[in-house]
Amino acid sequence: MADYRKMWEELDMDLQKHDGLCEVLPMFYEDVYLSQENRPEGMNYFNFVIAEVHGLRIKELQDVKEEGRKVIGSFCVYVPDEVTLALDAVPVGICSGSQFWVPDGEKLLPRNTCPLVKASIGAKISKTCPYFQSCDMVVGETTCDGKKKAWEILGDYMDVHVMDLPQMKREKDKVHWIDEINTYKSVLEEKTGKSLTYENLKEKINLVNQKRKVLKRLYDLRKCDPVPISGKDALLVSQIAFYDDIDRFMEMTNKLCDELEERAKKEEGVFEKGAPRIMITGTPMSIPNWKMHHIVETSGAVVVCEETCTGTRYFENPVKEDGQNINEQFKNLADRYLGINCACFTPNEGRIEDILRYIEEYKVDAVIYNSLQFCNTYAIEYKKVEAALKEKGVPVIMIETDYSEEDTGQIKTRVEALIEIVKDKKGVTA
Numbered sequence: 001m002a003d004y005r006k007m008w009e010e011l012d013m014d015l016q017k018h019d020g021l022c023e024v025l026p027m028f029y030e031d032v033y034l035s036q037e038n039r040p041e042g043m044n045y046f047n048f049v050i051a052e053v054h055g056l057r058i059k060e061l062q063d064v065k066e067e068g069r070k071v072i073g074s075f076c077v078y079v080p081d082e083v084t085l086a087l088d089a090v091p092v093g094i095c096s097g098s099q100f101w102v103p104d105g106e107k108l109l110p111r112n113t114c115p116l117v118k119a120s121i122g123a124k125i126s127k128t129c130p131y132f133q134s135c136d137m138v139v140g141e142t143t144c145d146g147k148k149k150a151w152e153i154l155g156d157y158m159d160v161h162v163m164d165l166p167q168m169k170r171e172k173d174k175v176h177w178i179d180e181i182n183t184y185k186s187v188l189e190e191k192t193g194k195s196l197t198y199e200n201l202k203e204k205i206n207l208v209n210q211k212r213k214v215l216k217r218l219y220d221l222r223k224c225d226p227v228p229i230s231g232k233d234a235l236l237v238s239q240i241a242f243y244d245d246i247d248r249f250m251e252m253t254n255k256l257c258d259e260l261e262e263r264a265k266k267e268e269g270v271f272e273k274g275a276p277r278i279m280i281t282g283t284p285m286s287i288p289n290w291k292m293h294h295i296v297e298t299s300g301a302v303v304v305c306e307e308t309c310t311g312t313r314y315f316e317n318p319v320k321e322d323g324q325n326i327n328e329q330f331k332n333l334a335d336r337y338l339g340i341n342c343a344c345f346t347p348n349e350g351r352i353e354d355i356l357r358y359i360e361e362y363k364v365d366a367v368i369y370n371s372l373q374f375c376n377t378y379a380i381e382y383k384k385v386e387a388a389l390k391e392k393g394v395p396v397i398m399i400e401t402d403y404s405e406e407d408t409g410q411i412k413t414r415v416e417a418l419i420e421i422v423k424d425k426k427g428v429t430a
């Protein structure tokens, strides 16, 4: 990585502390990613993105800002990137997935708060996340209690706009969400000094749909047996989708998919044909949270799908492109976004339907329900998901964990037991 210290200094980062983070990430990445055998060549681009995660992309964001454009951070897949892009701003997903930031988060939040929330606050107050430091504004949302209250704290440190997400999906909730999208548009218009136009929004709705299509293409290739790409690599691509330059991301992911298609034709996989196929469902996995995938894929199974916000919830269902005016476009946006099935909603039967559908589509042998510690909505929803899976005879375990490595051995034992059940069922020896 080139020397970015001057840029980090200008971003008012704590350089000494940041050095600590820069020291651990490459070793960790090498252990989890570069140790994999038979990786697709196309993953080299994503290796490069990670190597430059606090470098080149941040430099690009500074260049954008110099042009007078704004950088807008968000933490949730309900925030409509289409509106951000249509106002010529650059959206970046900034949920934090590292234990490194948790102790700082705990200085302001109770210990029994979800690690994603603690790490996000910790990343900001420790001044060690150049994405946070680059943002002109962040957009929070009223999903879970932890996040809602965290935005109040974050507001002491930077400009925060909160979108009031309904928690039910009735017609009046949709009307409310359209209104919230409108409010977000007005806030951003003021911030950017630009006005939203029908044409701009049309173009960006199409652009984000194209990005969804590329991710769907990648996920569809994971339906093959043998799987041409590891779950870890697919997760990495999804995570990078949240902050990379969109056009470049689509180009490089399409290239990767071309290669994977060739592999699939030759039945060339990262894992043997017939390897146990695992779906992970639950809370999002932000960079560099690769814990569960690493455990599964070093235990003789492969992750073929994630029903999470760093998985299918991010790209499934395009926004309809037939809106004839901004009102209709907003309605189409609200329809698509309220179609996401997060456990913050009640009832949330759609999530169970999604999970059952993916089990068929991705030929899933077993499910790991992964919930971040202290996330009540996902933890409570487990019972309903478990009952639906039991009825279908699909083995499932629930794992509640955080970003630390302390419980890795324990989790591995449980995952190995699940894989044994699958192997018994499939009659796989070894």
Ligand code: BJ8
Pocket: 075, 076, 077, 078, 114, 115, 116, 117, 143, 144, 145, 146, 147, 283, 284, 309, 340, 342, 343, 344, 372, 374, 375, 376, 377, 378
């Ligand atoms: S749409 S999953 S990104 S809210 S922060 S709810 S883990 S206690 S992240 Fe989420 Fe939007 Fe829903 Fe997806 Fe639980 Fe933690 Fe809350 Fe979390």
